[in-house]
Amino acid sequence: MRPVWRYSGRAVGAAAGLLTALPFYCLSAQDSVRISEAQTVLAHLVETYGVSSAEGPVREAVKRLLPAWAKSETDTAGNLWVRVGEGSPVVVFIAHLDEIGFRVTGIGDDGTLELEPRGGFFSSLFEAQPALVHTDRGDVAGVFMPRDSGLTRHTPPPLRVDVGARSRAGAMARDVSPGATVTMSKQYVRLTGTRATGRSFDDRVGSAAQLLALRRLDRAALKHQVIFIWSVREEIGLEGAAVAAAALGTTPRRVYAIDTFVSADSPLELPNFAVAPIGGGAVARAIDNSSVTPPAYVDSLVQIARARGVALQVGTTNGGNDGSVFTPYGVVDVAIGWPLRYSHSPVEVVDLRDVVSLADLIRAVAETW
């Protein structure tokens, strides 16, 4: 290793180390204990990377945040399971660990990386942005290359990443190889009030809500077994959930898919549907592109929320959910979400009050339904 810079003394190193160890998302003075806890869990998950099929770091983060009593297991697909309580009917909660991004498919002669998308998103949002290539030996910084200057349409041609190499060998010398996943760097940032922005709130909010519910769960109140699953590869076709559903077969009575309610609460969206304002509470995702919750189940959800004093909205939005792959086994899919602005963008916006509502609703359902 060639030493290049010698700025840092021990003091700088210590300070930088301290900086690294400290959360970068300090709490607002007005935050309640619940909001503070939600932010702490969520921010940690949001700032962990896990493109579909490379969810390991997020899975480990979830395991670290589980309550001490929880015993987890990882299945062959990579899904994380926590079982609580005994008896029938078994019910399942499922939120996904993965996030959208790219995978390296090849390295050009000029050292730039060829990519394929993992999940659905506007590629223009990554163009000309800082990039991170996640390799087995750590992250390698680069940039998503801007398009040729003559192309003036909104959507760019397939994106490539420049890691500063000038040849294929040069890129590989940085441990970059096909199969590595690529994202842009992300940061949890608090906006005004109880709102926050970042990338991959979909579905780190769902993952965080399951954790928060587990932490406060009254295990003695459970009337049957409840299984919490953090699934993999949702964004590329519900693949992890499909493995879990096949493993459980017809055993579960209901599955609660805990995933984003993509909200039209934005000046750019049509108000025809998906109208669930952020800050208005969790949302019963009654109809989406993959499932329809039977109306009687939506009514039950509303009653439980009302009995517990949990803010709940009811709506319909677009997108699929992990619960839909359980329905062929006779399992009823009750999809629950929270309203999110600007889905699958680098600046998704969430209201932390909705995260708390969602966690409270999960807990209420687990304990009473």
Next chain:
Amino acid sequence: MIRRKRVLRSRLSSSHPEGWARRCTTLKRLLARVLLHSAVSGPRFSVGTTTGVVTLLLSALPPVRLSAQSVDPLALRFTSMTAVTGLEQSMADSLRALFPGSTRDRVGNVTLTLGQGSPKRLCTCPLDEVGYVVGNILPDGFLLLRRVGGGGRTASPLFDQQLEGHRVSVFGTKGAVPGVVAVKSVHLTRGRVATGAPDPVFTVDNAYVDVGAGSAAEVQGLGITALAPVSLAKRPQLYGERLLAAPNAARRIACAALAAAVQAKPKVRGTVVVAFTVQSLYASNAGLASLKALLGPFDDIKTATLPGRYPDTAVETVALADADRLVREITQWMEGR
């Protein structure tokens, strides 16, 4: 073809097996420190006790010793700053703090005079950038923008598109406020956009800034009013062999090189007026023109410039090795060698 003619020559042939991004932990740590101390505050994280402790600890650290070869910390610092053309005061304040004895003229240029006697020469760099200001605040708390500067600098119709779906900083009277520029949710476009439909680029007129507020009153409570400067959130990215990517990287790092040359305390021949000029993107380089009128004439003028890869994008890239060379070049010029 990417603009190959403007691709800079850098030391890329000596790829290191460990990868520079991982090797250069010292510089990355320095980046964290630099951003913490940026003259323009970063996103408002509602600074708490822990941050205060860290700040105090960092303040107690010995200052980074600058030499002609250490432009890096200044490059990181300058690229993290914002100076929308005509609204450069915050960065100018930072420069004045960096150079005791410097002055700000009536237009806003920051100048520092080195040496005395003749010849009387000027070494300058423009510090401003194309940016935005708040043009309107809507009743539901969203902000609308107008671009400031531009003209020939924004020949690319894609310049404003870099705002879409990205974080911005709004510089209100109470400090920098983080916000985001709204973008359509990809999920909600399904079934609504026909194949082959027009694909127009995003323009500044499509930019709705969301700071998390729900009303105009809430926005004003954050210290944001019409004309508040707005820029993309600055997050310089180090990659490859000492490559630094950031908006306006070439201009800012050229200014950093000029600053580093001054801090190296050159033995100046005659008088050298060092000037960080404002409003270069308005009224035919108004800042430099007024400087010449106020302090000229000069026997010679040198403008600090650097080549950049991916110009006018959020990842405009400069090789810091080029900045090293520029520091040496400026120093020699000041010394009359």
